[in-house]
Amino acid sequence: MTNNSAGDEAAIQLQDLLLGTENVEDFLDQLAVFAAGALTRLVGAEVECGVTLQRRRRTMTVAGSSPRAVILDRIEQSLGDGPCIEALRTKSVVLLADVDTDPRWPGYQLQLAAQGCRSTLGVPLEIGADSAAALNFFGSDTGLFTDEVIKEAAGFADLAGRSLRLAVRIGTAQSRAEDLQAAMEHRTSIDLACGVVMAQNRCSQEQAMTILTRVSSNRNQKLRDVAADILANITAGDVRTHFEA
Known part of the structure; x- marks a missing residue:
């Protein structure tokens, strides 16, 4: 993250999450809540977060900061394309700044608008050779994901990715799978x-x-x-x- 003290604090909190969970699945649940809270505090408005896991060629919503976050994330999975999947594909942050004006995913954006979601931010996490994950942030308004927020989210994702890689490395290769x-x-x-x-x-x-x-x-x-x-x-x-x- 851009602020060293904030980055150090986030790293410690993610480490505590890792130590306090029994397996990767529980860690993902807590990561979604933690990530949503971090961006909510940063932007000053509620941000929800879904976690998409990609294993081989399959993607699936595996966690969310709320039931609504899971539903919003699953819209993209059902359609097979969107900012989060694009983030996984390109290994870069993908912003959908306004569901009304962005031309890239019209069907997806219509469904988001119907749910009261106006903008999204897909942020990839590195896990390993055959797996990847992404944080899918949802905003109820446009203009929330500024350049500064995107930079902070990318820094947070780097820390989260390290923690997630450590989580999946604990134990044997079979248990990780x-x-x-x-x-x-x-x-x-x-x-x-x-x-x-x-x-x-x-x-x-x-x-x-x-x-x-x-x-x-x-x-x-x-x-x-x-x-x-x-x-x-x-x-x-x-x-x-x-x-x-």
């Missing part, structure tokens, strides 16, 4: 459970995610475990994500 695969598989279970709640309650995806999050909090149970319980009641087999070779 399983950690990344688990992150995708658990998100699949959460998405499916969200669909079940939508069908049962005739509600929107955002409302369903809010219900799941509330149940998770009330039970003091991880969201992925709540999702697994819901799916266990309607299917006899395990829910798994199948990766492309």
